[in-house]
Amino acid sequence: MSDTPNPTNPTDGAAPVLPPRSGGSRRGLIAGVVVAAVVVAGAATAYLLNRDSDDDAAGGGSTSSARPTVVRLGTTEIAQPHWEILKALAAKENIDLELVGFSEYTQPNPALADGEIDLNAFQHVLYLADHNNNTGDDLQPIGSTLIVPLPLYSEKHEKVEEFTKGEQVAIPNDSTNQARALFVLESAGLIELTGDPAVPTPDDVDTDASTVVVRPVEASQTAGLIADPDIAGVVVNNNFATDAGFDLDGFVYADDPASPGAQPYINVIVARADELDNPVYQRIVELYHDPSVLESVVESSGGTAVIVEGYDAAKLQDVLATTQENLRAAG
Structure with missing residues (x-):
């Protein structure tokens, strides 16, 4: 949720807002529809690396490099150029980041909960809180991305x-x-x-x-x-x-994006609760904050996106817990 980015439009820098998931109740958020694309990036490279590794193993020889770790990340704004920059950075560390595009905000969280993808990045904390409350899922933020002022x-x-x-x-x-x-x-x-x-x-x-x-x-x-x-x-x-x-x-x-009241609108990278300590996922969060990625993020937003730093996974998870409690109380 892109935007937040604005949850009604996934091309937004990337709100509340957010992503966005269920409708009908006061807690339900808008499910926006965006241009659909599903990209399984790097599949050919992974295939060749895996084939070479298998051939070496079959012949008794040693492999020249370890097989890449494949991580599938889902987003509703797959056309944004910063994802390819992030993918290239990950490849240098033997991480094959497969980008999976979704056409609706209602799709990436169920896909993550069901294990179809490993991470998603499209929503703000408020949207995630609403999803967890409405579904009983326990998806958790592991890193911050950006916030867009309203x-x-x-x-x-x-x-x-x-x-x-x-x-x-x-x-x-x-x-x-x-x-x-x-x-x-x-x-x-x-x-x-x-x-x-x-x-x-x-x-x-x-x-x-x-x-x-x-x-x-x-x-x-x-x-x-x-x-x-x-x-x-x-x-x-x-x-x-x-x-x-x-x-x-x-x-x-x-x-003010830095104000406590803006915390629920911080956009986040999300994982399943049992994968919060995965070092590869944590490294992807770190790579997202590489200057080359962040420069592209801000440029794509027309200069309006504010990169969120200083929020580690534990702090973001505290914000999520508080937001979920506030939504339940408001309902």
């Missing part, structure tokens, strides 16, 4: 202080992005929430104490509403802002 744009105002009482702000209405958008507006000082909801909805907005009125709409519609005379601002996911030709640096306000 901005507020406006053609009427340049500063949040310019918004006036009763003006409308359009926000995404899917459960993942809606909660985050409300936190963005709260952080900007444009709304106040009643109590301390872990996963807020518009019903949690104190309208009397708030400056703006939130207007939930389909996430794909938010960008187009920026020109609506009745709308003073729009909270738009990165992918929709890019598609609409927004100046991605021209936002009025955006959440």
Whole structure:
């Protein structure tokens, strides 16, 4: 979930959000559909290496190199160039990273749980928490990738202080992005929430104490509403802002990816719970943070992706556990 990246679009740098898996309930997240591709990369190389090894063994000779360790990694954004960079880095360490593309956000987690793939990388923590709660799976993050800020744009105002009482702000209405958008507006000082909801909805907005009125709409519609005379601002996911030709640096306000409130929207590399200590998987996480990979990630996002460092597997797993508890309480 790409984006997070935005879970409604896997081409997003890569939110909540996320990935994204089940629908129907307030906890259910949007299942986006993206261009499908299934790539089994490096199969020919692996075949030749394995054949040479078998031939040497049959002839009593010693092999010139060990067979590569095959790791199948699933993603919904397989066309992103950083995956091939990561694959090449892994090959230098005798790791055959097979990239498996999925067309829908609902597919990579079941494939991982069933052992069809070894890792996946497409979702943020919130999406993973929702999946685990709804299925009983125990998939766990082993490394962080990126987070994409969620901005507020406006053609009427340049500063949040310019918004006036009763003006409308359009926000995404899917459960993942809606909660985050409300936190963005709260952080900007444009709304106040009643109590301390872990996963807020518009019903949690104190309208009397708030400056703006939130207007939930389909996430794909938010960008187009920026020109609506009745709308003073729009909270738009990165992918929709890019598609609409927004100046991605021209936002009025955006959440701080380093803030504690943004933790559930950190995108992660995920494994099965019984594979958390696999040293090859841990090495793939380390290679993802190679400068050549990260440079490609940021470039592909139009400069909006923020690389997440400083979160080891244990810390990410703590964030996941807390997020799962918050979702259960909100349900």
